[in-house]
Amino acid sequence: MTESTTGTVDPKILSKVKSFSGYVEAKLGFRNHWYPVGFTADFAEGEPEKRKILGLDLLFKRIDGKVFAIRDRCVHRGVPLSTKPECWTKDTITCWYHGFTYRFDTGKLVNVLSMPNSRLIGQTGVTTYPVQEMKGVVFVFIGDTDKPVPPLSHDVPPQFLEPDLEIRGKHREIKSNWRTGVENGWDSIHLYLHRDAAIVKQERLLLPLAMPAKDYSVDDFYKIIDEPEGPKGIRTTKGEFVAPIFDGVVEGQVVVRGADDGTEKIPDFSSVWLPGIVVIDPWPARTMVQMEWYVPVDEKTHVYFQTIGKRVKNDDDRAQWERDFKEKWLPLALDGFNEDDIWARIELEKAYQHDTMWIDEQLAEPDVMVMRWRQIAHKHNRGIQRPEHLR
Amino acid sequence: MTESTTGTVDPKILSKVKSFSGYVEAKLGFRNHWYPVGFTADFAEGEPEKRKILGLDLLFKRIDGKVFAIRDRCVHRGVPLSTKPECWTKDTITCWYHGFTYRFDTGKLVNVLSMPNSRLIGQTGVTTYPVQEMKGVVFVFIGDTDKPVPPLSHDVPPQFLEPDLEIRGKHREIKSNWRTGVENGWDSIHLYLHRDAAIVKQERLLLPLAMPAKDYSVDDFYKIIDEPEGPKGIRTTKGEFVAPIFDGVVEGQVVVRGADDGTEKIPDFSSVWLPGIVVIDPWPARTMVQMEWYVPVDEKTHVYFQTIGKRVKNDDDRAQWERDFKEKWLPLALDGFNEDDIWARIELEKAYQHDTMWIDEQLAEPDVMVMRWRQIAHKHNRGIQRPEHLR
């Protein structure tokens, strides 16, 4: 019940979670990382588009094909530019209030329409944010302006970079902290929740109730990836270390069973990555990989950014995948199967909205994976987004 | 305006209300007491039923006739069990998330469906709460597990225990702190508020505008009941000490009159009891007694638990009372007459939501009764429910 609406956590709590205190503090996410904000089609040429991310209001605009991002707040009196966006020229946006005009590429204040000779012109401006577009996904980098910007490839899962992988997806806001997304997605025993999903029968999946490791006293069932030049994360190792559970037993009685009559045994691996990405591979079909981002919006909201990648060889493949995605995999997997993940996160938020939950939780053996994720996030994040960054 | 959303009260305020500081602190009610949570019919065999009480989420289930109560929060990740209650066996509930399974009788974790060999099994569990059913009312005890549980008879008004008394009633949530309920119900001069109630004319009640004592310099108009082995409370004494007010006078002019042409002179007595019960006897008719609980839900909500008891001799009496209650006394008394009490509490909450009101109020002579109640509650409560009890 000790709550905080200002983003700070009671030091007494932090002292009890020393190995992942930075993760507990990161209610607003991690700074100096790349985050997806939409698909290519979301950013039409010349159309301002707003997003809230890590607590910051941003305004995007595609100009001559390239997407730019600026802080959506006039430096003068702090009003949002997006309330009534006035793009008198292609490259600029003018504040509706007093005519303060900024370039999208540099952020510089280039004109003040109501005060043409103001000494502020050229001397100030709005913050700009690096934007990169890859495989049809638009990413923004929220970071400290005095630090070098790491390559986007360090903040995406390795699969994402595969040349033939064609990405489709969907994004929406969910009313829970971003960490509920990562922890639910990465959790190796929450499969229990999904047992009645339509995809299981329809695709004849061989799906146990859970996939714990055979032996939690050894650490061979996962691998930490923390090469200096690359993404930081954890992935599970070969299936031989897993002891799938098919029988759900209550007081000696089998009360529920996983899908053991299926023929399709997926996934093989899962992985989790900074700044908050889960990969299920292959999934939702053997030829596909699902990669999900949980993008911090504010302390109580994240964007669930779901993608499925499929290897395609040519334009026919691509056109077929486009149809299949829309007609089948979007409703069956991203909406159907993951619907359960969404409400699970909202329930999880009821507990973790109270910071005390980080010390009151009673973790089971498989949660060592969740714990490793927290520790890696604590160790390898490039900065914690704090309330002062919202000024 | 000094407010607190974390349940604590400014010590400067507490120092000015020393004789009842524990009552001022008890925003969430008193621990180690019995509270009604519903009627027998509310708890059908095998049907999980949730309630929030003293800030805690509880889950009830009747098993083989007996009602059990557990904390509605999985020990693992803190999610509510009631979101999707899975009772694979009669005696247990399984968490929808990872299959943590608890017995309703002991609270013990007996299985984890997704991790059958977890070392947590048998070593942990959810808190259980004693439940008792009496006269068709289901009571739960919210208390410290290391203390003996007092008998239910110490937390109900003496009338409730009368063998022939047949109870009927109604309960609903009201958006005000539980103390507004007790203080409004016990207050001997708030009758002014009820002067236009339909019951007055219809039942030809002799109802004054208020019933203050004849002389507030002596203490003979009430009696404190605090025997070690029994309920703690106060009751008014004989009517001879009361000076009923029929004339409402403003600046020398009679502007409103109580019902002095009635023939039915009730009630004879009223009383107030820990943990928050008011009794009007007889009421709403000479053969009945009204007993009301104001059950803390959270700091801003209580359940108004209204009962009317009538002495019955046989099954015919009982059937007649059942009909009369539904057709007449429920609409006329519990809904009609008490409707005014409900909105009065909500108005009172506007003042007492600010802790400063406890020191800014200007009490009149009859409020000595309210003050005695506060002091008895301060002295005889068995513990204050505090935010830390919600962890």
Add this chain to the structure above:
Amino acid sequence: MTESTTGTVDPKILSKVKSFSGYVEAKLGFRNHWYPVGFTADFAEGEPEKRKILGLDLLFKRIDGKVFAIRDRCVHRGVPLSTKPECWTKDTITCWYHGFTYRFDTGKLVNVLSMPNSRLIGQTGVTTYPVQEMKGVVFVFIGDTDKPVPPLSHDVPPQFLEPDLEIRGKHREIKSNWRTGVENGWDSIHLYLHRDAAIVKQERLLLPLAMPAKDYSVDDFYKIIDEPEGPKGIRTTKGEFVAPIFDGVVEGQVVVRGADDGTEKIPDFSSVWLPGIVVIDPWPARTMVQMEWYVPVDEKTHVYFQTIGKRVKNDDDRAQWERDFKEKWLPLALDGFNEDDIWARIELEKAYQHDTMWIDEQLAEPDVMVMRWRQIAHKHNRGIQRPEHLR
């Protein structure tokens, strides 16, 4: 993001705005000033009328033609009298709860209907507030009872007192702090926002995009008015010091133009006054003056109290003005033109709801006028309304 819901501002912020710290603190407005609460017709004889102002709930009643104001809170248990106002006599109001009865003129507790002999009678009462009616506007004075009440003429703009001025207007609640109203109204370059208002074309106004001063290095474009016996404020000086901007230029290109083909060149002057009034003169037509109050309701709300005054010579003039106001100037000016001011304030509130905005804003040269207003308000206000005044 450092916010305060209790009305206090972080001292670190106050230390950076020393020349106007009292203004930054005045979230609830300034005490010991007169504020308009409605028009004559809003207060019908004998009809209780409630208003919230400076965080206080007040109850007004016109008795024999004169309007009185009392605190809308019974001293006994703090409930609002207005929930169910019982005026048993013309001069009094009786609390619906226990019959505590107060006179509107003195505030004194004169009777307690449920306890006729209470020692409280004559010894306590509700706070009364001076009320004055002038030119069809009802004003109330919120102040310290131990200080003399300054004349109303010290808290209205000089034009308001002109004998022939006939006032019409409108008032409504806006969801932003009162200071967003004053600063937006007084700001000499926000005209940019209004360029598409219907009135500009319809009345053939010669309206630039902004009206900055020719030279901000000298202070001849405004005049501070702070005579001891009179209202405190600032007014702009002659038009010769103004350099109207008609061309809106972005990166060398004229992208938008003010209305330079108009024939009606108004206004001549504007001014701002304590406790929060802006005057545009003449406006919305040469024969009129617009005077607007921004009356604090609570920290996040103000009443936008708009008036237009027109000089009339006789009853025919007055009747014509009455018709013109309703049919033309109300929809065209107070609703149409000022609609943009209203949403601008709501946007401004998004920034200034965070106290840090007072130190993060980047003011332009014309904002020296806004700054002077803040400093005058800081220097000449008669007291800051603080949370403790709401007890």
